[in-house]
Structures are given as structure tokens and as C-alpha cells.
Amino acid sequence: MTLRLSIPWREPRAPVLQRRHGRGGSKAVPAAAAGTSRQSGRARPREEVGLKRANFGDGPGLPTLLLLPQLLILLFFFFIPSLRALMQSVLLSDPFGTSVQFVWFENFRSLLASSDYRQSIAVTFWFTVAQNVLTLGSALVLAFATDRIVRGRSAYRTIILLPYAIAPAIAGILWAFLFNPAVGPLAQVLHGLGIAWDPNLNPTDALILVTLAASWKHICYDYIFLVVGLLAVPVSLMEAAAVDGAGPIRRFVSIALPMLGPTIFFLTVMNFIYGFFETFAIIDAVTKGGPAGATNILVYKVFVDGFVNLDLGSSAAQSVLLMSFALICTLLQFRYFDRKVNYGV
Amino acid sequence: MVERSPVLNMLCHAILIAGALTVCIPLYFAFVAGSLTVAEVQKVPLPWLPGSQFFDNLQLAWSKGNFSRTFANSVIVALGITAGKIAVSLLSAFAITYFRFRYRMLAFWLIFMSLMLPIEVRIVPTFEAVANAALPLQWLLDTLHVADLWRWISGHEVAIALEWNMVNTYPGLILPLIASATATFLFRQFFLTIPEELCEAARLDGASPLHFFWSILLPLSVPNMVALAIILFLFGWNQYLWPLLFTTDKDMATAVIALKGLIPRSDSEPAWNIAMSGALLTMLPPVLVVLLLQRWFIKGLVDSSK
Numbered sequence: 001m002t003l004r005l006s007i008p009w010r011e012p013r014a015p016v017l018q019r020r021h022g023r024g025g026s027k028a029v030p031a032a033a034a035g036t037s038r039q040s041g042r043a044r045p046r047e048e049v050g051l052k053r054a055n056f057g058d059g060p061g062l063p064t065l066l067l068l069p070q071l072l073i074l075l076f077f078f079f080i081p082s083l084r085a086l087m088q089s090v091l092l093s094d095p096f097g098t099s100v101q102f103v104w105f106e107n108f109r110s111l112l113a114s115s116d117y118r119q120s121i122a123v124t125f126w127f128t129v130a131q132n133v134l135t136l137g138s139a140l141v142l143a144f145a146t147d148r149i150v151r152g153r154s155a156y157r158t159i160i161l162l163p164y165a166i167a168p169a170i171a172g173i174l175w176a177f178l179f180n181p182a183v184g185p186l187a188q189v190l191h192g193l194g195i196a197w198d199p200n201l202n203p204t205d206a207l208i209l210v211t212l213a214a215s216w217k218h219i220c221y222d223y224i225f226l227v228v229g230l231l232a233v234p235v236s237l238m239e240a241a242a243v244d245g246a247g248p249i250r251r252f253v254s255i256a257l258p259m260l261g262p263t264i265f266f267l268t269v270m271n272f273i274y275g276f277f278e279t280f281a282i283i284d285a286v287t288k289g290g291p292a293g294a295t296n297i298l299v300y301k302v303f304v305d306g307f308v309n310l311d312l313g314s315s316a317a318q319s320v321l322l323m324s325f326a327l328i329c330t331l332l333q334f335r336y337f338d339r340k341v342n343y344g345v
Numbered sequence: 346m347v348e349r350s351p352v353l354n355m356l357c358h359a360i361l362i363a364g365a366l367t368v369c370i371p372l373y374f375a376f377v378a379g380s381l382t383v384a385e386v387q388k389v390p391l392p393w394l395p396g397s398q399f400f401d402n403l404q405l406a407w408s409k410g411n412f413s414r415t416f417a418n419s420v421i422v423a424l425g426i427t428a429g430k431i432a433v434s435l436l437s438a439f440a441i442t443y444f445r446f447r448y449r450m451l452a453f454w455l456i457f458m459s460l461m462l463p464i465e466v467r468i469v470p471t472f473e474a475v476a477n478a479a480l481p482l483q484w485l486l487d488t489l490h491v492a493d494l495w496r497w498i499s500g501h502e503v504a505i506a507l508e509w510n511m512v513n514t515y516p517g518l519i520l521p522l523i524a525s526a527t528a529t530f531l532f533r534q535f536f537l538t539i540p541e542e543l544c545e546a547a548r549l550d551g552a553s554p555l556h557f558f559w560s561i562l563l564p565l566s567v568p569n570m571v572a573l574a575i576i577l578f579l580f581g582w583n584q585y586l587w588p589l590l591f592t593t594d595k596d597m598a599t600a601v602i603a604l605k606g607l608i609p610r611s612d613s614e615p616a617w618n619i620a621m622s623g624a625l626l627t628m629l630p631p632v633l634v635v636l637l638l639q640r641w642f643i644k645g646l647v648d649s650s651k
């Protein structure tokens with residue numbers, strides 16, 4: 001038996017969907033079939049990637065019109081801003097914008113030399129790694145448990161998915177309250193245990209707090225992908241392993257986990273993207289980067305340097321560095337999307 | 346399930362209950378705090394059972410957060426992002442899958458590139474772009490020396506200064522968040538799975554491209570549109586960084602931004618009860634969406650990343 005998950009682009013996230021549609025396959029049109037619907041008398045059109053075999057002719061007028069809104073929006077709010085970030089990163093301007101000077105890579109050099117930036121890198125690293133491990137670990141355990149049980153499955157799933165609906169800022173506020181050293185109920189429990197918990201003063205406590213809040217908000221995301229992924233593991237495999245005497249946990253570790261490999265890889269990349277970029281609201285609502293820069297993650301520093309300190313050159317240089325990181329993540333992601341995973345059994 | 350193992354099943358239920366509790370505890374304490382008076386909420390230890398002020402606090406939070414205005418803003422922004430992104434994406438996905446034209450692959454790659462950079466990393470230049478959307482045009486005009494050219498042609502001295510400020514406007518809040526191609530790719534993927542025969546038949550019957558789009562493609566896309574709409578609504582409602590930068594006017598703030606104003610800071614009265622009531626109010630619409638439309642929500646979540 002061959003389970004073939006052949007996956008174009010973004011679809012591997014949707015094994016369930018593929019099953020429903022029954023056609024998850026790659027859409028490359030067989031060469032022999034290409035052009036059969038075209039008028040005769042014309043040269044057979046070359047096969048094109050991502051173009052329907054039955055399409056609407058050659059005129060560029062209508063498709064241009066259809067593409068125009070998207071391309072205009074991208075031009076104004078994506079391409080021009082990105083280009084400007086690139087340009088600003090090699091310029092030095094004073095906060096009032098009266099003088100601008102071309103300084104090559106001076107902004108990058110002073111950035112990498114600054115201890116603040118290095119601290120920010122370290123903080124971001126520990127924050128994202130801790131968040132990643134916590135999120136993925138909990139999601140795996142929960143997904144395993146969900147896959148085992150029958151009764152109450154949808155009720156559990158509903159509750160566990162709830163944080164997805166809650167804004168990161170609100171998740172941050174909820175946790176800030178729970179662990180508020182003056183009034184928070186969980187902080188009081190910690191104080192009762194003799195732990196001097198105060199995220200407003202202690203850098204480690206602050207980092208733990210934002211990590212908890214960020215993970216709490218994101219476990220549901222990993223969880224649902226893993227649950228859906230587990231559904232796609234063929235029952236026959238599991239049964240065969242059970243006949244061979246493998247227990248449930250052994251089966252999970254030796255069969256389900258390897259089959260989930262691509263999903264886990266994808267989720268790891270997504271967790272990094274989440275930790276790097278989307279946790280801004282949590283940081284701003286809970287700690288504002290403090291105390292003493294302990295939670296000043298890179299994206300928050302871009303914001304502070306750009307809008308509070310008005311150091312546009314440095315902020316743009318930071319943006320460019322973050323862009324390269326985002327680019328790497330996206331390429332990793334696409335590598336995964338383009339891969340066709342074959343499980344010959 | 347292959348074999349019976351009651352012990353493991355119990356353990357699984359225990360794990361899931363622990364997970365559900367982890368989700369619920371912050372929400373429960375938000376509810377408890379939201380039902381106490383200011384004096385009670387500062388007591389140590391905090392009561393673990395709700396008080397009697399819940400509805401009074403809700404009312405107070407509603408008026409303090411200017412929620413009747415900010416909720417309307419949030420609804421407009423979230424729906425605007427949802428409708429705008431779906432409309433724009435449907436059209437461009439239709440164009441790149443169903444038309445053969447010379448720069449098709451160029452358009453495809455231009456759109457594709459926008460997947461690579463989240464808005465957070467280009468925040469400062471994007472802000473400038475929206476603070477004065479005419480800036481790039483101005484830049485173009487300056488670079489091409491259009492003013493000098495005009496003077497040379499007509500002999501008049503001219504200065505071209507363009508300005509189009511979108512701060513504190515709905516388009517300023519909505520448009521930059523539409524500028525990503527995730528939805529376009531979702532629809533592209535979906536269009537590629539639609540049988541070729543449908544389009545062939547439509548063409549045989551003499552349907553124009555737009556007729557085909559409107560009466561065949563659009564109805565077929567409804568499930569995908571619904572699923573995506575839910576995700577985009579949550580995305581729009583929960584926006585933080587963008588509205589924070591873009592709304593200097595309190596009347597243009599979204600609900601999440603208004604809520605931020607309710608959080609007690611160290612120098613103000615610690616009115617956590619009001620802050621928590623406000624948090625519950627603000628999270629209510631997206632939570633309801635997820636609860637009521639769960640099947641669609643899961644489909645949307647798994648289909649698209651945003």
C-alpha cells in the first residue's frame with residue numbers, strides 16, 4: 001500500500017481537506033494532455049506551471065484589470081515600504097530629518113557592536129526556543145491524548161482551541177493579571193511557597209511570564225495541526241504494529257511521530273515566526289520590553305527605536321536583518337510545501 | 346483505537362482535563378476579578394469565587410473604554426480586512442490560473458514575494474507609506490525631475506507637493522493588512538483542483554470569463570471563502586501593532602487598543618476589575634465566532650496560515 005501525500009504549496013497542512021476533495025495531487029498537467037482544448041491551427045501552447053489547461057486565451061487586458069487591485073496594494077504597502085527600509089538602512093538621518101547622509105553599512109556595524117542589540121538577540125533566542133519547546137511539547141501530548149480517546153473529544157478540542165480567538169494583547173493582559181505581584185492569584189500562590197516572584201523587577205520572572213503567555217496563546221495552533229495530522233495516519237499501520245505487540249506509546253513514537261515529521265518541521269518554523277513577530281502585542285501589553293531590557297525582543301526593539309527613539313537608520317537596519325530572518329523561515333517553509341512526501345509501506 | 350487500555354485512557358482524559366484547565370484558569374480569574382469591586386480586587390488573597398459586581402463592571406468598562414465607538418471601529422476594520430482581502434485575492438487568483446498572458450509568471454512571483462515578509466518587519470516604512478501614501482509618487486516625480494521638465498516645457502515655475510494622509514482613517518487601518526498574498530495562494534490552490542471540464546463546458550456554451558467566474562467559480566469557492574473569512578475576521582479583530590500606530594484619535598481606536606487604556610499602570614488606581622471586564626468584552630466576538638463556527642474555523646486554520 002502506498003500512502004501518497006503529494007502536496008502542492010500550502011496544502012500539506014490540510015490532510016483532512018485533501019481527503020474530502022480526494023485530490024491532493026500535484027496539478028502538473030500531463031504533457032500529452034496539454035493544449036487539447038486549444039483551437040487548432042495554432043502552435044500547441046507550452047505547458048505552463050499553475051495555469052489551467054482550459055483557460056481564457058491570450059489577451060492581457062482582462063487579467064491585468066483583475067490583478068490590478070492586488071498589485072496596487074502590494075506596491076504601496078509592501079514593495080515601496082520594503083525598498084525604503086533597505087534604503088534607510090544605509091542612510092544616517094538625524095531625528096528631525098533635516099540632514100541625511102549615506103553611510104554604507106555603518107548602521108549595521110554599530111548595531112552589531114551595540115550591547116543592547118546583542119542582549120535583544122539573546123533574549124529573542126531564549127524566548128522563542130522556550131516558547132517553541134513548551135508549545136510543541138504540550139501540543140504533542142494533548143494531540144496524542146485526543147487521538148486516543150473517543151468520548152468527549154470534541155468538547156476538549158473546543159476548549160483547547162479557544163485561545164486562538166483571543167488577541168495576543170488580551171492573552172498578555174490575562175497572564176499579567178494572574179502573575180501581578182500585588183493582586184495576581186497565581187503570584188500569591190508563588191509568594192505563599194516562599195518564591196519572591198516579581199516580573200516588574202526580576203528579569204527572569206518577566207521572561208518566564210511572557211513565555212507562558214505566548215505559549216498559552218499558541219498551543220492551540222500546533223495542537224490542531226497535530227490532531228489533523230494524526231487523523232491522516234493510516235489505521236492499518238497502527239493495527240499491524242499492535243498485532244506485532246507494540247503498545248500505544250511505542251506506536252505513537254515509532255509510527256505516528258515520524259509520519260508527522262513534516263508537520264512538526266512546519267510547526268517549528270511557524271512557532272519561530274510567531275515568536276519573532278507576532279508576540280509584539282504580548283510584550284507591549286505585559287512588560288514593555290523591561291525590566292532592564294529583559295524582554296526586549298527584536299521586533300519590539302525595531303518599534304522602540306523607530307517610533308520612540310526616532311533612530312530611523314538603526315531601526316531600518318534592524319528591519320532588514322529581521323527581513324532576512326523572515327526570508328530564511330519562508331524559504332524553509334516552501335521547501336516543506338514543495339516536498340512530496342511518499343510513505344511506501 | 347486498537348486495544349482497550351483503561352489506565353491509559355484515564356491518563357489521556359487527565360491530560361486533556363489539565364489542558365482544558367490551563368486554558369480556562371486565566372479566563373476564570375478574569376471573570377472573578379471582573380465581578381469584584383475595586384476594594385475587593387486588591388485584597389490579598391484574591392477571592393476565588395465571583396462577586397456581585399459583574400454587570401456593573403461590564404457597564405463601567407463599556408463606557409470607560411468608549412466601547413460603543415471602538416467596537417464599531419473593530420467591526421468595520423475586521424470586516425473590511427475580511428471582505429477586501431477575499432475580493433482582491435479571488436480576482437488575482439482567477440487571473441493567474443485562468444488566463445494566459447505574457448507577464449503571468451511575473452505577476453505570480455510579485456505576489457509570491459509578499460508572502461515572505463510579515464508586516465512587523467517593515468513597520469516603520471509602512472507607517473510612512475500610510476502617513477503619506479503619495480510619498481512614493483512624490484519620490485518618483487522628484488527623481489524624474491518632472492517639475493523641471495514642466496518648467497522647461499511651459500516656462501512656469503512649479504513645485505509639486507503631494508500629500509495623502511491615511512492616519513486615523515479606515516483605509517489606513519485596513520489596506521496595509523490586506524497587502525499579503527496568503528489568501529491569493531489559497532484560492533489559487535483551490536482553483537487548480539477544479540475540473541478542467543467545467544471551464545471547457547462554459548466556454549463551449551459561450552460564457553465570458555467574468556460570467557464563468559461569477560456563476561461557476563464563485564459558488565464553488567464558497568466553503569473556502571467562509572473558512573478563510575473566519576480566520577481573517579479573527580486576524581482583523583485581534584490586530585494590535587497596526588491600530589496602535591495608526592490611531593492617534595481616540596475615536597478611531599479599535600476595541601483591543603481601547604482595552605489597553607484600561608490596564609492599570611503602576612501610577613494609577615489598580616482597577617483590575619474594570620480591566621478584566623473590558624478584556625472579557627473585547628474577546629467575546631472572536632470567541633463566539635470560534636465556538637459557533639468551529640468546523641469552519643478548523644478548516645480555515647488548517648487551510649491558511651493567517
